[in-house]
Amino acid sequence: MVWTKVPDLFSFSLRQRLLLLLMLTAALALAAHAAIAVWPLPAALAWAQQHWGWTWAAPPPWSLASLGLSLALILPLLLILSARFMAPLLRLLRALEGAVLSYRDGDFSLSINATGPEARGELGDLLRLHNELGVALREQRQQLAQRELLLDTVVQNTPLALLLCDEQGRVAYANIAARALLAGGRSLTGSLLSEWLALAPEAMRSALAERQDQLFSIEEGGMEERFHLSQREIVLQGRPHRLLLLRRMTHELSRQEVASWKQVIRVISHELNNSLAPISSMAHSGAELLRRGQTERLPQVLQSIGARAGHLHQFLSGYAQFAKLPQPHLEAVDWSVILGSLAAHQRFVLEGELPRRGARFDAGQIEQALINLIKNAHEAGGPAEQVSLRVECPSRQHPQQLRLIVSDRGCGMSEAVLSQAMLPFYSTKRGAGGQASGTGLGLALSREIVEAHGGRITLAKREGGGMLVSLVLPLR
Template sequence: MNWITEKSLYRRLLLGLLPYLAGLVWLLVWQLKADHAPWQLALSGFAALALLAVWLRWLLSPFSRSALAIKHGILALKDADFSISIHNQRYLEMSELVDAYNQLTKVLRAERMTLNQRELLLDKVIQHAPLAMVLTDQQYVVFSNTASRELFRLNSKLEGMRFADLVDNLPAALATASLERQAGLVSYVEDDLAQVYQLHCQPFHLHGKAHHLYLYQNLSREMSRKENEMWKRLIRLISHELNNSLAPIQSLTKSARTILQQPEHLTMLEDILDTIGRRSAHLHQFIERYSNYARLPPPSRREVVITDFYQHLLTLLGIQGELECISQHGWFDPAQIEQVMLNLVKNARESGSDVKELGFELRQHGQQISFSVYDRGPGMTASQLSQALLPFYTTKSSGSGIGLTLCNEIISAHQGKLRLYNRDHGGLCVSFTLPVRAHSVAD
């Protein structure tokens, strides 16, 4: 049996029990040989108890040492200290438990080493990333990378500094957007150069406390590259349209001259002139479309009755709508906002969505009125969403790339924001917000 053949507390019990029983027998024999005084009997009883205590202590000492070691080891694990291992005395009753503890600490040490290596790798990636990252709690910076120190124009670490004080080092537009935790593009002019940043602020909880992660991406160089590509695309597009119209006009003009020298074919001249007129009208419409974008007039804002404007849109757009607005009046240019809604609904209809899935909404959020147009089309990829508002960018084979850009210009002139995002379960939503005059909220 294991408790006999191996090192065991049971065998220790048997081996320790023999001398204890021998001593106890000797004590009983000594008491039976003659009468003893009470104090002698009491002394012998005390000796027996003392001997029992010594025997129990000797018997349980391996168990006590192992249990105490495991206790200290578990307390160390609680403090994330995985360096403690326990010497296994190889007593059968405790051996497996001690081995299990030692294996656990070995696995945890290996996991911690792997985790530390991953953290070092991740920290190197973050520190060398061009994206500026700042993590804050309610007031102070708790993490930042190298790009963020360059953004805030400081050579020292940002950790421990008040975030509200740090933003004073940013340009006014970017500082305001940071304090208001806005998300989107922020543009400004610095040293006569246009600067564009993509700002993203994400709230989350870390160790039970509210934190905010600020991400700043400098898009100036990318925007400059996109702008160059845009102008090249525009030049190619205009050249293509001009050639498509001027080449047949040139050919028809040559044919007209030939006909003038042959009076018997004068009847063909009318068709030629009609064709030249149609091509000229097409060219005029093409140029007018782009010139309208270049000379967009400032909005003529006035007080607009929201319910009347909503009913007008409901009739004009021909799709389902929803109104949820406390204010009775808004303050915007109804003609321009109507044009924006027409363009957005046109895009929604061309998305391939079922007409029954198209809709628009007018909702009030505090001092803002939100206009939304949504569909159930294929939506947009991340790349398309990031470029959708660039002039002359289009995903359509026959598109001009003016529609959304014109809408964005109109909304920006109203101090509003145009936003595109993919809907859950498919489709795209385009929304924009317009400010409400302070006195109209109380109407």
């Protein structure tokens, strides 16, 4: 730490010294005027006229001549006194100026030593506050340096590949994982990202060129490696930058895939057992009735077997439909035709007017999604006449979005159910015996359909009870 010594400044406060300077100025001005107009100048001129014959005479006391002579006499004295009085203050201001300039350049080590008389009064308080500011800035800078070091250590050693590029496409920052992925560990800073991508696999080049979040796969070491790409546009130091995050997803997706298959197997096994066990029991009962010749009860037994087999067929068809959802075929739709076909399957109340502007989507798939949602709304336990559908036209806030909103006045969902409601195989429906009666595929299938159209589905609690389910579709 460097200390700049300021000479003795003031034994009085600044206000006292200014008052003293004004009083001395007034006293000197009166003394000078009295010397010119009263004594000794008039007496000296009279003696010179008597002995030497001079013709000069003293000016009248309040004439311009006397006032001008007084000013000519007092002005040099005032300049000397003001310079004497202001010299310590000017030296202090120069010291403060040097300290502020060092702060501007990022050097907070300069402090001003204020001991003795100069430590009193307003300037002493100013010096103490200045030194306290220097100490606070030094501590904050040290803390920021430690945080930056910690953040850089974390970012450099994370397995997530991080790249920051400026608006010209030059790499401004790259961590260890990014350098290993793109340049074999060599430095990327300052080079064009396009130069390194020219050496990268085609899938990676295509993903980065599209400027949107996505999954892609490349071959590494003879094995397929899957990555998740996340891209954001940010402003750094007033300039636009592009932040790229590349995350390896192969192991995580493999674990999720295995967990999903296990869950599918558990659900299907549970449903098969629930259906096959009664079928086996009823088949045994039918055979026993036939052996006894009691054929009058056989139609009822066979009908029960057929019902359970039909339920099992419907259950397996739902899984097959979810697994084999085709790509949507986009075409212009007629709202009256869509809603008429939908009304033939499910009962609902249409709220508001239909939009005049047409839309393009796969009518069959969107109709299936709405059928699932309206069916869920009826099964929520509310009045059937409170199940409604509303088609919201694009607004100023969302000019390229179309919303289809299904609402009900049922029992709603808890926060725990809301967080998992759109997961495949998750169902809260219960049958008469307390067993799960739903497949948990209705919302999941609707979400798959909407996301295949480039949209999204949202769930929200309705004020006053019930649910609001919104399908948000992009206008094309």
